Amino acid sequence: MKKSAVIFVSLCLAALAFTGCKKTNSAAGSGDIIIGGIFPLSGGVAVYGTEAQKGILLAIEEINAGGGVGGRKLVLISEDDEGDAAKSVNAFRKLTAQNKAKIIIGSLTSGCTIAISSLAQTQGVLLMAPAASAVAVTDAGGYVFRACFIDPFQGTVAGVFAFREINAKKAAVLYDNGNDYSVGLQENFVKAFSSLGGTVVASEVYNGGDVDFNAQLTRIKASNPDMIYLPDYYSTVALIAKQLRAQGISVPIMGADGWDGLQENAGDEVLNGFFTNNFTPDSTDPKVAGFVKAFQGKYGALPASFAALGYDSLYLIRDAIVSAATAEPAAVKDALANINSSYVTGSIRFDDKRNPIKPAVVLELVKGPNGKLTSAYKTTVNP
Numbered sequence: 001m002k003k004s005a006v007i008f009v010s011l012c013l014a015a016l017a018f019t020g021c022k023k024t025n026s027a028a029g030s031g032d033i034i035i036g037g038i039f040p041l042s043g044g045v046a047v048y049g050t051e052a053q054k055g056i057l058l059a060i061e062e063i064n065a066g067g068g069v070g071g072r073k074l075v076l077i078s079e080d081d082e083g084d085a086a087k088s089v090n091a092f093r094k095l096t097a098q099n100k101a102k103i104i105i106g107s108l109t110s111g112c113t114i115a116i117s118s119l120a121q122t123q124g125v126l127l128m129a130p131a132a133s134a135v136a137v138t139d140a141g142g143y144v145f146r147a148c149f150i151d152p153f154q155g156t157v158a159g160v161f162a163f164r165e166i167n168a169k170k171a172a173v174l175y176d177n178g179n180d181y182s183v184g185l186q187e188n189f190v191k192a193f194s195s196l197g198g199t200v201v202a203s204e205v206y207n208g209g210d211v212d213f214n215a216q217l218t219r220i221k222a223s224n225p226d227m228i229y230l231p232d233y234y235s236t237v238a239l240i241a242k243q244l245r246a247q248g249i250s251v252p253i254m255g256a257d258g259w260d261g262l263q264e265n266a267g268d269e270v271l272n273g274f275f276t277n278n279f280t281p282d283s284t285d286p287k288v289a290g291f292v293k294a295f296q297g298k299y300g301a302l303p304a305s306f307a308a309l310g311y312d313s314l315y316l317i318r319d320a321i322v323s324a325a326t327a328e329p330a331a332v333k334d335a336l337a338n339i340n341s342s343y344v345t346g347s348i349r350f351d352d353k354r355n356p357i358k359p360a361v362v363l364e365l366v367k368g369p370n371g372k373l374t375s376a377y378k379t380t381v382n383p
Helices: 003-019 046-065 085-097 110-123 151-164 180-195 214-223 234-246 286-299 305-324 329-337
Strands: 033-039 074-080 103-106 126-129 144-146 170-176 199-206 227-229 253-255 273-277 340-343 346-350 360-367 373-381
Touching: 033 046, 033 085, 033 305, 046 074, 046 103, 046 286, 046 305, 074 085, 085 103, 085 110, 103 110, 103 305, 110 126, 110 144, 110 180, 126 305, 126 329, 151 180, 151 227, 151 253, 151 273, 151 360, 151 373, 170 180, 170 214, 180 199, 180 227, 199 214, 214 234, 234 253, 273 373, 286 305, 305 329, 305 340
Parallel strands: 033 074, 033 103, 103 126, 126 144, 170 199, 170 227, 227 253, 253 273
Antiparallel strands: 273 360, 340 346, 360 373
């Protein structure tokens, strides 16, 4: 018997004495359950949004094929915010006002998600952020959750990995001082690296949208670091890496989950590069292997971490709806807070700020057997 069928039977048995278990009422409602999606489907970080959307659609397809949630089908209605916070707000308002969505997954970057988090809290809309890792994302209140780990954790993991595994004793950092994601990561990297006895020999900044980093890289080169930490999104890191290698800087580089996308958008300049991430398709875990096989069967490619996070976001919501026996956000948020189960990106339970307590993996950018850039698993770090 499929898992979804088992869930439905269990709900029926539990509700039999009260309702006779009518199929359309198993999740305390009838008709489709609308899931709003806010993603950067175009623009500079479109890989994040398109991958997350693919993961969510795969999860919905699987769940609906098994009978939905208590007999109710899940339907995703997507809006493209282009990675722009103002457009995230417009997308949120459209989904809630026109489409009557009470549960929303998105957005993918921290700034865009923070822009809609207070709206979600005020309106009692459940908001699940797949990949927005800045600490402030969940500050709005109890209706806001995330599926990814937070920046302090992955910044700390990177600092420890740089010192112990790269064997760096001198590090340089180059980051966007107007981006909460970039700032938070570098702060925690520096703290962890320094606490182990490492020295940060150069700390350089730039502004979002900059394309010339040569002045900062010249100063970094003069500081003679053993490695360089670049906490930003893949499109910016690809530019920095080209200029960095062109200056003859050959030391290892390291970043965070925002690097996922370099595999398709960079070249040899990012080799000898490492990044923290939520997921690796290399895992031998049966749940991961099943997801990877299904994703490849549907899309013809390996899933990135954003696909896995989107997939987990939807299954977290499904499990909470089943537990609450309703799709109403007030009950779903309470059920989510008590989740403690295994998902594609690891075993997940939430802390009191609705951040998942889960492991991180470190990946290395390498050439695959076909000569194309890919990522290879290095290690797992538990919280």
